[in-house]
Amino acid sequence: MSSTFDTVANIIAETCDIPREQITPESHAIDDLGIDSLDFLDIAFAIDKAFGIKLPLEQWTAEVNDGKATTEQYFVLKNLAERIDGLVAAKGA
Amino acid sequence: MRLEYFELVDKIEELNLSEGRILVRGNVPAASPVFEGHFPGHPLVPGVLFVEFMAQTSGWLLLGKLNFERMAFLASVKEAKMRTFVQPNTPLFAEAVIEHEGSGYGITNCKVTKEDGTPVADAQITLRIMPFPSPEFSDAMRARARQVGFTIPA
Numbered sequence: 001m002s003s004t005f006d007t008v009a010n011i012i013a014e015t016c017d018i019p020r021e022q023i024t025p026e027s028h029a030i031d032d033l034g035i036d037s038l039d040f041l042d043i044a045f046a047i048d049k050a051f052g053i054k055l056p057l058e059q060w061t062a063e064v065n066d067g068k069a070t071t072e073q074y075f076v077l078k079n080l081a082e083r084i085d086g087l088v089a090a091k092g093a
Numbered sequence: 094m095r096l097e098y099f100e101l102v103d104k105i106e107e108l109n110l111s112e113g114r115i116l117v118r119g120n121v122p123a124a125s126p127v128f129e130g131h132f133p134g135h136p137l138v139p140g141v142l143f144v145e146f147m148a149q150t151s152g153w154l155l156l157g158k159l160n161f162e163r164m165a166f167l168a169s170v171k172e173a174k175m176r177t178f179v180q181p182n183t184p185l186f187a188e189a190v191i192e193h194e195g196s197g198y199g200i201t202n203c204k205v206t207k208e209d210g211t212p213v214a215d216a217q218i219t220l221r222i223m224p225f226p227s228p229e230f231s232d233a234m235r236a237r238a239r240q241v242g243f244t245i246p247a
Contacts, residue, residue: 038168041198041219048195057196 004051004081004088011046012077015039025078030071053087094146094185096125096138101146105242106186108157113191115154117241119146123182138183140175143214147203150187151218155199157243158191161235165199165220173216177207184208189218197222 005025012029013020016039029035035043044055063069073079094101107116121138128136148167155165179185189203199222204215225231 041168041195041221044195044198045193045200045219048193054194054196057198059196061197 004084005077007050008043008047008077008081008084011043011050015042015046023077025076025081027077028072029075029077029080031075047084051084051088053084053091055084055087094119094121096122096127096142099145100237101142102149102153102187102241105153108154108243110157113154113158113194114188115150115157116186116188117150117153119185119187121179121181121183121185125181128181136181138179138181140173140214143175143179143205144170144173144216146185146187146205147189147214147216148218148220151189151199151201151203151220153238153241153243154189154191154201155220155222156234156238158194158199159222161231161238163222164225164230164234165222167218168198168221169219171217171219173214175214176212179207179213185213192217 009020009023012018012023016035018033023033027033044057048054060074064071074083094103101119102117103120104118105115106118131137131139152165185205185207187203187205189201191199192202193200199220201218203218205213207213
């Protein structure tokens with residue numbers, strides 16, 4: 001069974017036409033991979049479908065805009081994968 | 094439809110918010126300046142207006158789901174297909190079904206048909222959900238909603 005990171009990395013590679021080997025757990029989706037907000041909607045849709053969750057993008061964006069969080073907390077892929085695992089666990093609780 | 098004003102939805106025929114489905118009507122007018130250029134002597138509805146028709150149909154559905162508290166803006170169009178020509182003076186129907194309600198966006202599958210069911214166009218539509226830019230914008234959308242048959246909260 002592939003890890004959450006692998007699933008996310010494969011989604012990004014397919015959605016944004018980025019070579020899979022360029023996508024690492026340390027990659028920042030925006031700063032390193034150049035993913036814009038429109039492409040991220042496609043990624044969020046694919047992640048929502050793959051994991052049966054709803055990424056709280058609006059909440060994350062508000063937290064970043066309000067200075068309560070950094071983009072690294074949500075958009076570095078290892079952190080994104082961790083948050084997905086949390087959402088999946090919360091769904092099953 | 095008033096093509097030159099981008100008012101493409103004439104009437105909401107069916108709306109089921111719990112199922113996430115809407116069916117609307119739009120009557121292609123007999124005459125419009127659009128047909129003077131598209132095409133001279135051979136008037137056809139431009140395909141881009143079918144895309145807009147699907148976007149507006151999806152938008153009304155999402156506005157209903159959002160209780161008119163926020164606005165839906167077209168973000169992307171996937172797999173758009175124009176399946177037949179449409180001449181002036183043709184009634185059309187558009188149906189949109191919600192594929193996914195995300196955080197700050199919605200995705201619908203939409204199709205346009207003629208009155209006899211002939212497929213005209215279809216696409217997957219993504220709309221961003223954002224605050225209304227101004228109270229005037231919100232008021233204008235609510236006024237237009239009443240014109241097309243929406244029952245909306247005060």
